[in-house]
Amino acid sequence: MTIEINPAGTTPPELIRNFCVIAHIDHGKSTLADRMLQITGVVEERNMRAQYLDRMDIERERGITIKSQAVRLPWVGLDNKNYILNLIDTPGHVDFTYEVSRSLEACEGTILLVDAAQGIEAQTLANLYLALENDMKIIPVLNKIDLPAAQPDKYAAELANIVGCKPSDVLRVSAKTGEGVKELLDLVVVEVPAPIGDPKAPARAMIFDSVYDTYRGVVTYVRVIDGKLTPREKIKMMSSGATHELLDIGVISPEPKSTKGLGVGEVGYLITGVKDVRQSRVGDTITDSIKPATQALAGFRDPKPMVFAGLFPIDGSDYPLLRDALDKLQLNDAALVYEPESSVALGFGYRCGFLGLLHLEIVRERLDREFNLSLISTAPSVGYRILLEDGQEISITNPSEFPSGKITEIYEPVVKATILTPSDYIGPVMELAQDRRGQMHNMDYLSEDRVEIRYTLPLAEIVFDFFDQLKSKTRGYASFDYEPSGEQVAELVKVDILLHGDPVDAFSSIVHKDKAYAYGVEMTGRLKELIPRQQFEVPIQAAIGTRIIARETLRAIRKDVLAKCYGGDISRKRKLLEKQKEGKKRMKMVGRVEVPQEAFVAALQTNADSASKDK
C-alpha cells in the first residue's frame, strides 16, 4: 500500500505550483500534457492514450481544447521536496478569451509554448499579454525541436524579444519524444511562485471552469484562494447568493478522486448536484454559506454574446429536436443564448447568440454530430444600438428588427484586432483590413521578417469571412486575434431583397452604406441563378427602404415538358414527376413565387465562397 504524500486538503501552499500552458492550436499543448502525465507517473504507461485530457470528440479531432481542466501532478523537485503541480488547461481560441483569463487567474505562472517550426501566433500573443497583465511568471518554451523544419535559434530570439529575456533562457523541448520535459517541470518548481492566501479567512474559491456531466450533473473546477472547502458543507455562489450542498469535492489526477477538502492554493473539482452550468458560472466566487466572505474575488462577468445567427432545421419537422438539442447544449455552455425565430423563407428556428465565430461553428458542429440535425444558418450578424429620432434607444441582433422610422445614430460593436504576418504580406493584409473599414494603430516587427499589426475593426466586418480571407491572402501564414473594444457610430443601412415585390427575410442584411450596392448586386445575381423560372416574370430586387438599388429579372418559364413519352419512358417519367411533386411540397412561397428550400440553403451557404471571389 502506498502512503499518499501531500494529500489534497492539507498540502502546504509553499509546496504547490499552479501553472497553465499558453499555446496555439497544434503547437503541442495536449502532447506536452500527455508527457507530463507520464513523467510524473499519474498515468501508467499502458493506460496512456494520445491527448488524454481532451474529453470531447470534436476537441480531439480538431486538435483544439474547448473545455479546460485541471490535473494534479506530484513532482519531486531538485531540492528533493515533494511538490504538487497543478496543470490548468486553457482554452486555445479567440472566442474564449474570458475563460482563458479566468484560467490564468487561477495560476501563478504560465508556460508559453511555441512551435519551433512556426513561431508565435496572434492568439498566443494575445493570451500572453493577458498573462503579463496578471503579473504572471512566464516560462518561454520552444516545442517540437525534433522536427526537421524546426528553427529553434530563430524563434528563441523572437520569443526572447517578446517576453524580454535572453534567447538562452528559452527552454527547448520535444513533447513528442519527452526531451526537456523533466527539466521543464523542475523549472516550474523553481520559477513559478507558490500561492499565497489566508487559511483562517472565510473560504473563497474562484470558479475557472464548469462542465456538465450526464451522470454527475455540473462539475465545477475551482482554485481556492482563502480558507478551506470541505465535504458536505453548504456553499454560496457570491454572484447570485444561491446556496448548494457540497456533495463531492476532490482533485483530478487525472481521474477524479474525492478528498477531505481543498485548502489555500489548491485546485480541484466540486459537485453540488446542479444540472445547468449557468448555476455555476466561470469567474464566480464560492464561499461558505454560514461564514461567508464579504468581498467576492474581482473579475466576474457574464458571458456576452457577440455574434448572432438564425439556426433553422432543413427539415421543418426537426424543430422540436433542435429545441431539445439547444437546451442540452446550454447545460454545458453558459455562453450560448437562443430564442425562437420564424422566417418566411426558412420556417421555424432559433436566433442564437455566440461568443464569436468559432463558438458558432462548434455549436453547429455539435448539433450536427451529437444530435444529427441538418441545419441551415443565416449569415452571422452582430448586435447594434440604435438611437431613434424620437429619442428612443433600441438594441437589435437581427436585421428584421431594424427600425423603419427615422434613425439618429447607429452604434456597431468594434474589436481590437492583432494580426501577425510575415512581412512579405503586409500589403495584402493592410488592403484587406482597409476594405473591412479597419483603423490601423501600430505595427511592430517581432523579428526581421514577422510583424504584428494592430487594428480597430467593426465586428460585423470580421464575423463573415475575414479569417479565411486573411489566410488566403497570406498563404496561411498570418494569424489573427481580437477582443471586444466597445462600439462606434457607423453609417449603416438595411438592404432588403425582394422577390416579385415581397421581401425575403433571410437575406436582409445590415451593411455599411458604401457596401449596400455590392451586396444588392451580389444577392440578386445569385438568386437569379438559384430560383427556378416561374410562369410569370419575377423581378428580384435589392432595396434600402423603398429605394431599389439593384435588380435582376427572372424571365417567365416557357417550357416544362419532356418531348418523348413512349412505352419505355413511362415508368421513368412517372417517377420523375412524382419526384417533382415531392419537390413542390418543399417549395416555400414568397408571395406568389415558389422557391425551393435548396435555393435558400445554397444562397446562404455560398455566401462566403462568392464573397471571396469578388475580391
Add this chain to the structure above:
Amino acid sequence: MAALPEGDPAPIDGELPNKSDLKSKPFSLYVHVPYCAKRCGYCDFNTYVPSELDKDDQIQSWLTSAIKELGLIKKVTKQDLVIDTIFFGGGTPSLLEPEVINEFLENVSRRYSLKPKIEITLEANPDTITQEKSDYWLASGVNRISIGMQSSTKNVLQTLDRTHNPENVFNSVKILKDSGFINYSLDLIYGTPGESLEDWDKTLNDALALEPPHISAYSLVIEPGTKMGAQLNRGEISNVSDDDAADKYSLAEQIFSSRKYEWYEISNWSRSEMQCQHNLNYWRGNNWWGIGPGAHSHINGVRWWNEKLPKNWREKLTRNQSPALAREILSERQIKDEKLMLLSRLRTGIKSKEVKSSARNSLIEQGLIFEESENIVLTLKGRFLADVVFRHLSE
C-alpha cells in the same frame, strides 16, 4: 444509356398477377432491335454497335431469341390474343435482313390472330433503305415506316453524329412511295446546339416537301452518359435552351397547322386518320408486350423491363426463363397518375369529371388548358408546360 428504373424482382417464369380481360383492350407488340452500325451522339437508347457484342450476340442471333420470347407470351397469358399493332423499334430495325422481319412476322401470325388492317411500323435509318428491302417489307406486312430524318442541315446532323446525308431522306421517301407505302413518318429533332431558327425552318419545310402523312418533332435532350453529354461536360457544346426549344416548337406548330397537320400528342402531328395507332396504345394505357433486350412491357397495371444486354436476354430465354430484369406493380394512385400524365398529352384530352374542379379552374385561368365538350385539353401554352399541368392535376 438511360438507367432503367428500379423495380421489384421479376418472376422467373414471367407470371403475371392479373391476366384477366386481355381481349377487352388492344394488345400490341413492341419489338426491340438493339443494333446500330454506329451510335449517334445523343442516343441513350439500349443500342449496341457490332464491336460491343460477342459473336453469339450479333444481329444474326437476334431472331432465334426473339421468336422464343414471342412464344413466352402465350405461355404467360394462356390466351389467344388478337394483336392490335406491331412496332419494330431500335436501334436500327432496318439493319435486319428483310427475310428476318418476314420470318418474325410469319411467326406472329402463326401463333396469334392479327387485327384486320393491323398497323405494323418499322423504324428505318435513311442510309439503310433500298428498293429491294422496301418491297420486301411491304410484302411481309409492314405498312408504316418511321424515318429518322432529324434535320436537313448538314452541320446539325454532324453535331448529332448522324451518318446520313439530307438527300438520303428524299431518296428514301421516293423508294418507299415506289414500293407502294402510303403511311410513313418523319422524325425530327430541334434544339441541337448550333441549330439556328433558320436551320429549323429549313428542316420543317424540307420535311413537308416530302408530304409525309405523319411527323414527330422532339426537343433534343442531352442525357448524361452519351457522347454529347460528355461534350456538354467538357464545355464543347452548350445545353439546349428552353427558350430556343419553345421558339422552335412554336414555329413547328405554326408551319404544321398551316399545312393541315394536326397535333394529336405533344410531339406528334398527322394528316387526318394517320395517327400512329401503336403509340396511341401506350398513351391510352393499353397492354403491350415488349420483345427484345431492354424492351418494356405493360399488362394490366404491371410494368416490366427486360435484361438490357443482348447476352443476358438471350441466355435467360435459352434457359426457358422470362428475360425480364425487374418489374413494378402499380398502385391505384400510380395508375391514376399515369393516366393523367399520358392522356393529358393527347389532343383528345382527359374527361373533365376525372379532374378536381379547383385544379381545372386554376389551369384554365392560367391559360394552360381549355374545355371542349366533356374534356379538358392543353392549350398551346399548356403544351409547353405539360409537366406543370400534370403536377397540378395530380395534386
